[in-house]
Amino acid sequence: MASTVTEKPSRPGYGQLLRTPRAWTFLLPGLAARQPFGMLTISIVLLVEHTSGSYGSAGIVAAVTGVSTALFAPQGGRLADRYGQSAVLVPGVLLHAVAVGAIAALALGGAPLWALFVAAVPAGASVPQIGPMVRARWASRLEDSPLMATAAAFESVTDEFTFVVGPVLATALCTGLHPAAGLAAEGALSLVGGLLFAAQRSTQPQPSRSRPAGLSPVDGSGAESGPRARVKPASALSVPGVRVLAVAFLGIGVVFGGMQVSLTAFAEEAGRPGVNGVLYGIFAAGNMIAGAICGAVVWKQAPHRRLLTGYGALALMASTLWAVHSVPVFAVVGLVLGLCVAPSLITGYTLVEPLVPATARTEAFTWLTGAVALGQAAAVTASGELADAHGASAGFLVPMGGTVLAFATLFVLRAKLVARPAEGAAARGIGHRSPTAVD
Incomplete structure (x- = not known):
């Protein structure tokens, strides 16, 4: 009797990712x-x-x-x-x-x-x-x-390298x-x-402008029931899950902006203005470390659940910043806060692939990065005003408020982060390619 041998899938590590052709x-x-x-x-x-x-x-x-x-x-x-x-x-x-x-x-x-x-x-x-x-x-x-999860982690580490x-x-x-x-x-x-x-x-x-309508979602044979027509793709923001993710990334941008301004005020209040760059570097290092680890782990938990878990931890740590008054303690808290940022960013980017059709993914990613930029700009202004009027501790209330509100939105609308089978079929019905080996 013939026996069937099931080969264990290889670990999706960075080496395999970087061997992707071209x-x-x-x-x-x-x-x-x-x-x-x-x-x-x-x-x-x-x-x-x-x-x-x-x-x-x-x-x-x-x-x-x-x-x-x-x-x-x-x-x-x-x-x-x-x-x-x-x-x-x-x-x-x-x-x-x-x-x-x-x-x-x-x-x-x-x-x-x-x-x-x-x-x-x-x-x-x-x-x-x-x-x-x-x-x-x-x-x-x-x-x-x-x-894809490894690629999202790799890009998060690259982003942090850029920010540092x-x-x-x-x-x-x-x-x-x-x-x-x-x-x-x-x-x-x-x-x-x-x-x-x-x-x-x-x-x-x-x-997407060059993708003809009428392709079969099963075999991509291009069989047509009528004249070929150009596809007019919908905006990525029409996908409810993208709007929810944009709120989450807005909160992450608030953390970046609030940390930059409030850390400067914190260091000056501590009488050590030069330590500002060191503390922000520790925060960024935590982000990079977590990003590298996330890309090397084979996750069993669903992405939307990982996002809720990671973002909950981010909101919790951001809520403690205002109470810290010691430089060594802040170094530890900042490191842990950085460790919480990368998993949320990586998982959010990973969720774009199942939620958004290929014809709108670049736009979807730019909505998320734009949300980070908008949150950062708003937090720089708000934290600066609070820090000037009431001290550095008040400035740190901005990251707390931004992440808590974003987490509440994620929790209430968590069902929007799961692609329904019917939506997934529609998303991939135009110009869908069969998966190909990358290694």
């Missing part, structure tokens, strides 16, 4: 092109403060840039899904380079504040959304693969070379890296 062709230029994401805000603040002498004015210009990014990035993502990433990215990085150059020239020329606001809008609107585009390429190449290295590089350039050097480097990296990334057309997802 992955390095978009990862390397993508790393260079997304590095400026962590440089733009601090470069604007340092330059405008130097030329105007006002941190308030510098913060407002930076906030205008962040809000513009949050509002316009999803529209760029939708265009990228429809017409292709390269078609959107090339004019985008050209506009971005011109806009940041205009900010630098206006600031150095002593232009009025309103002129800087005018230049800040296109600078923020044209920030190249390389992270969402890389995630969309992973989702396209790893359709229904367990490596970018501000340090920008600060060193602005203070050691020239006040506008940070913006110049940001614009140059965005332009060169963005163009190199856009040149990798073979790995970008197929534009």
